[in-house]
Amino acid sequence: MYTDTEGIILKQTKTVNGRRMIILFSRKYGKISAGTSINEKGRSKAALAMRPFTYGRYELFKNKQSYNINGAEVIKSYYKLGQDVEKYMCCSYVLEFTEKLIIEDVPAPKIFDLVNDFFDIMERRNKKYLSLVLAYQIKSLQLFGSMPQIRECVLCGSKDELIGFSVKDGGVICKKCMQNNKLNSNEKLIYNINFGIVDILEYILGSSLKSFEKLGLDDEILQCLSVIVKKYIEYHLDIGNLKSEGFLSD
Known part of the structure; x- marks a missing residue:
């Protein structure tokens, strides 16, 4: 199932093959764990939404056991x-x-x-x-x-x-x-x-x-x-x- 939600990244950990495991505080689902291949060091709008202290919108693929973040965009960045x-x-x-x-x-x-x-x-x-x-x-x-x-x-x-x-x-x-x-x-x-x-x-x-x-x-x-x-x-x-x-x- 594809869905989206507003969210704030609480924590992220590097895993294998350049993937990351994200703990996302989502408005719709609460605290969830989600995998992603989006790297916060990139220059795309999705990468910007993976950085600390960012309020964003996250596109999720959800199955019975896990979530994956397929895309993201910044709603508001508290970069300062x-x-x-x-x-x-x-x-x-x-x-x-x-x-x-x-x-x-x-x-x-x-x-x-x-x-x-x-x-x-x-x-x-x-x-x-x-x-x-x-x-x-x-x-x-x-x-x-x-x-x-x-x-x-x-x-x-x-x-x-x-x-x-x-x-x-x-x-x-x-x-x-x-x-x-x-x-x-x-x-x-x-x-x-x-x-x-x-x-x-x-x-x-x-x-x-x-x-x-x-x-x-x-x-x-x-x-x-x-x-x-x-x-x-x-x-x-x-x-x-x-x-x-x-x-x-x-």
């Missing part, structure tokens, strides 16, 4: 992202994280649009790159249905004195529950949240990523939130030790 090392690494991290987050053959059109919004904003941004990366992670967790509980204590339901975050329990905890947890367990994945972090999370969740275009988090808040989100993702989604993560800097 590759001209700045820090932007390049942040965008590489977002693609790697997204590839681990989404599920094979399950469409995720809202996350697909979120990736394009992220590229669009990052291309124009000139500082505080990690603030945008963190906002992307939180918005993608929301869309994926894996966001921690932040509006009331995950253990007792109280909305008062929310001063901690329990990674294991998946959300904020009140002062009383935090004290009980520290007294009754050796749980290390409990963090103090003393910087209005709940308000910041609620703002990110209630706003579009585009509203974050010119906003940057205070360094102390960014550091605290980044650690919490990283540990939460590792614990609940088993996503950790990404190759591009070690190169991130703000």
Whole structure:
């Protein structure tokens, strides 16, 4: 069956006889693996659509067991992202994280649009790159249905004195529950949240990523939130030790 779809290339690997195996985040089919003979180093319009940070349209041959990319064309190229090392690494991290987050053959059109919004904003941004990366992670967790509980204590339901975050329990905890947890367990994945972090999370969740275009988090808040989100993702989604993560800097 011949078909086409909008897509973003998440990863590509060289195979035999000049072919490549592509992991494509497609709007129509979700994450798929597809073979192709199109080389990104060529000068054709199909080759241009195989390059990093490109939003393209891909012609597919689909059978019961596999996909093949027969042709491609650029819808929008975010080539400027590759001209700045820090932007390049942040965008590489977002693609790697997204590839681990989404599920094979399950469409995720809202996350697909979120990736394009992220590229669009990052291309124009000139500082505080990690603030945008963190906002992307939180918005993608929301869309994926894996966001921690932040509006009331995950253990007792109280909305008062929310001063901690329990990674294991998946959300904020009140002062009383935090004290009980520290007294009754050796749980290390409990963090103090003393910087209005709940308000910041609620703002990110209630706003579009585009509203974050010119906003940057205070360094102390960014550091605290980044650690919490990283540990939460590792614990609940088993996503950790990404190759591009070690190169991130703000």
